[in-house]
Amino acid sequence: MALSGKLTKKLVENFGPGRHGDGNGLYLVVDPSGARRWIVRVVVKGQKNKKGAPVRTDFGLGGADIVPLNQARVRALEYRRMAKQGLNPRFNARREIPTFQEIAQQVHIDRMPTWKNAKHGQQWINTLRDYAFPKIGRMPVDSIGQPEVLMCLGPIWTEKHETAKRLVQRIKAVLDVAKSKGFRDGENPVTAI
Template identity: 35%
Template sequence: MPKRAKELSPIELKRLAPGLHAVGGVAGLCLQVAEGSGRSWLLRTMVGAKRREIGLGAYPEIGLAIARQKAAEVKALIRSGLDPIEQRKVARAELVAAQKRGLLFCKAVDLFEPVKAAELSGGKYRDHWRNSLDTYAIPLLGQMLVQDIDLQDILLVLEPIWHTKTVTADKLRRKLAEILDYATVKGHRIGPNPARWQGNLSMVLPSPTSTSGEVNHPAIQLKDAQRFWAALSNRGGMGPQALRFQSLTATRPGAVRFMTWAEVDLNARLWTVQAGRQSSKIPRRDDPKRVPLTEEMVALLNGLPRQASSNLVFWAPRGGALSDATLAKLLRTIHEANLRAGGTGFVDAKTGEVAVPHGTRSSFKVWATDHTSYDWNLSEAALWHKLGSKVEQAYARSDMVEKRRKMMSDWAAFVTGSPGA
C-alpha cells in the first residue's frame, strides 16, 4: 500500500523550501514552490493509462482547504471516466469560439443598417429607419451581446411603449426580429428569435391591432365628394392639380408629388411607378405598380405646364417637388373657406377631423365596396395593397390594369358628378 503523505498545516506550508511537496489530505496533491515567492498547486494522478499533472491554481489565492476540495473533485471526475485536462481544452476552445462569435447589439444594428437600406425606399424612410432603435432599443440592449438577448430583454424594450405608441412599438419589434435573424445567420447567436411574434411575444403582449386604437386617415365623406371636387376645381396652380390627380387615381400623395413624365405613357394611357421610387412606398423587391389613366386623368395631364429644368409632373413654384404639407394645407384651406361660406366643410364621418389627402384613398375604398359591384381585389390592387397570402401573391402575375381602368373611370364620374355617375 503506497505511503500516505503527512497532512501539512497552513503554517507548515509557509516554511517549505523550493521544490515539489506533497501536502496530504488527497493523494497526489502537491504544492510546487519556485525560487523566490511563486507557489502553485499541482495534482499528480493517473488518468486512464496516462500520468497527468493537473494545475489547480496559485497559492495563496487558493488556500489549502480549497485546494484539497478541488483535488477531490478532480479525482471524482476521473473515477467517472472523464479527463479533466481534455475537458479544459474543450471549454477553452468553446470560450474562444464564443468570443469570436460575440457581437454587441449596437454593432449588429450598424452592420445590418446598410443591408436593410438596400430594400428601403429612399429619402426620409431610409434616413429614419434606425430612429426608434436609437431611442428605445440601443439604450437597453446596445452593450449586450446578441447571443445573450432573450425574451425578457425584448419585453423591457417593448412593454413601456406597447400601449401608448403601439404602431412605433410594433415596427420596432419587427426591426429587432430582423436584426437578430441577421445575427443568427451570421453565426453570432443560436436558438429561436426572442423578438418573433407568433407563438412567442403573441403569448405575452396583446395584438397590436387591438391595442393601437388607430383610425384611418380622415377621409372626405362620399356625400361631400362632388362638392369638394367643385371647390377644388375652382382653384388654380400645381397644388390643386396634384390633389385632383391624386383624388382621381386614389394613389398615395407621395407617389403623385414625385411623379415624373418618364413614368407616363400617354399613348398607352399608363402611369408606371418603379419599386423603390422616392415616396412611392413600394418595397424594392416588389414589382412596379401600373395605374390606368382614364380620360379625365389624361386631360388633366395634357393641360399641365411643363418645366424645362425638371422632369417632375407636379412641380413647386420655386422648383423641386411639392411638399406633403402643401397638399394638406390646401385641403384645410378649402375646408375653412367652405365653413366661412356657411357650409359644413369637409370632415371625416367618424372622427369629425378635417379630411387629409391620403383620406381620399379611404373614400375610394368605401365607394368601391359599398356602392359598386366591383370585386374586392380589384380595388385593393388599385390601392397597391398586397392580395391574399404569400403563395397567392406568387401566382398573381396580373395587376388587372384594364379591369381597373373601367373602375377608375366610374370613380372619376362619381367624384366629378359626370352624367351616369
Template identity: 40%
Template sequence: MAKSINRLSSLAVSKASKPGLYSDGNGLYLQITSAGVKSWLFRYMKSGKARAMGLGPLHSVTLAEARMKALECRKHLLGGQDPLDQKLQSAAEEALTQHLSITFAKCAEAYIEAHEAAWKSAKHAAQWQSTLSTYAEPVFDKLPVAAIDTGLVMKVLEPIWRTKTETASRLRGRIEAVLDWATVRGYRTGENPARWKGHLDHLLPKRSKIQKVEHHPALPYQDLPAFMEQLRTLNGNAARALELLILTATRTSETIEATWEEVDLDAKTWTIPAARMKAGQEHRVPLSQAAVALFEEQKRISTTAFVFEGGKANKPLSNMALLQLLKRMGRRNLTAHGFRSTFRDWVGETTSFPRELAEAALAHTLRNKTEAAYARGDLLQKRAELMEAWSSFACP
C-alpha cells in the same frame, strides 16, 4: 563537441541576411525568406510527419522570447499534444468568441446597410436607425446579440406599447428583422424572441385593442365644390398641386414629386413609377379635362423637370407645402391626404361606380387574394369615366 542548443546569438541573428534556415537547436530556427524577411519557426515530428509552426517575426519576437515559445511547444509534445493543432484550436475559439460577442447595435447597423438600397428613401433608413437607437439599444446596451431574450425584448416594448402603440409595433418588427438576420449570419441561435405570432401575442395586447384609429381630417364631399372655387382663386405651385391632388385622388408625395417625363397629355395619362408608389407598383392615372388643363397651364410656366417646382432650384415642393397652404386658407382642420377620403365617400354615397373601381383609382392593394388574382388590368378606361365624373362634381 559541437553546441546542440542555443547555437544562435542576438548579434548573429541581427547580421544574418542570406535566405535559409538557421538552427538554434531543439527545433527552433531563424527563417530568412528570399525577400529578406526574418521570422521564427519551430520544426518537429508528430506521428511520423514533419510539421512546422511559426512563432512570429523577428521584429516582434526576440531570440529569448522565441526560445521560450519553443520550450512551450516541446512541453506540449511531451504531454502528447500537437502544438500546431493547439494553436489552430485556440485561434478558432478566439474567433468564435469574437463572432458571438457582436452586439445588437452592430447587427442593426449591418442590417440597415444591407437593405437600405432596396428601401424607397434615405428617410426610411433614418427611421429604422432612430427607433432602434432610441428604444432598443439603451436596453440591449453592449450585450452580445446572442444574449437577447424575451425578457429584454419585453423591457424595450412594454413601456411604450400602450402609449406609443404604432411606434412600438414598428420597433418590434425591426428588432425581429435584425435578430433574424443575426441568426442567419450565425451570431445567435434559437427562436426569435421578438416574433409576434405564437409568442409576444400572448404577452402583449393586440394593437387593435388599445390603439385608436386616427383618420386624416377630411372635407365632407358636399363642401368640395365651394372649396375648389376658393382654391382656384389662389396662385402658386402649392395651390395647383393641391388642385391636381384632389382631381386625381393621389397622395401628397406622388403629386408634388411629379415630373414631366411621367405625363402624356396626348393620351391623357399620368404614369407614376413603382418607386414612387406606396405599394411599389406602377400606377396609371387617367386625366380628366380639368386635370389636363391644369397640366397644360403648368407646362407653360415650367422651367424644370418637376411639374411643381419648390423654393429651391430644380427641387419639387416640400412635403409641408400643401399643409401650409391649407393653414393659409383657414383650413387647419384638414390634411391633403384627407381629400382621398372625400373622394371615396363621394363614390360610395352618390355614384353607382363599383367599389373595386374606387379602390383602383386610389391605388389601394386588394386585400382579398381571390379578387386580386382576377384583377389583372388596371381598369384605366373605366377609371377615366370615374375621374371625369369626379372632376365635374368638384369643379361644376
C-alpha cells in the same frame, strides 16, 4: 503553465518600438507609431511545413490599449492549449460576440439600397436608437432573450403602439441576421411576442 511573466503594466506602457516577450510565447509588439498589440506564437501539434519542420504561427490577441496584460496572458494560454491539442486557434478560438447595436448598424447599412427613400432608412435606425439601444444596445447579441425585448417594448406598447410594432419587426430582423451569421442559436425571442 503559469500566467505570470516578465512584463509588468508599467513596462507595457513604456516600452519603445520592437517585440517584447512575456514568456510562454506571448509578445507585446510596439510599432514605431507607438501602437501596442499582443501576439502569441504557437506551434500547432501535427502541422508541418514543406520541409517537415513544425510550423510556428503568430496570432493577434488585440491591442494593448483594449486588452490588459492579464487578459492577454489568459488568451495566450487558451491559444497554446488549443495548439497543443492540434487545433488551429485561428479557426477554433471563441469569436467575439458583437453587441446588438453593432449588428443593428450593419443591418441598416446592408439594407439601405432596399428602402424606397432615405427617410424610411433613417426612421428604421432611429427607432432602434431611441427605444432599443438604451436598454439592449451594449448587450452581446447572443444574450438577448424575451425579457430584454419586452424591456424595450414595455414603455411604449400602449402609448405608441404603432412604433412598438415597428420596433418588434426591427429587433426581429437584427436578431435574425445575428443568427444567420452564427452569433445566436435557437428561436428568435421576438417570434413568441
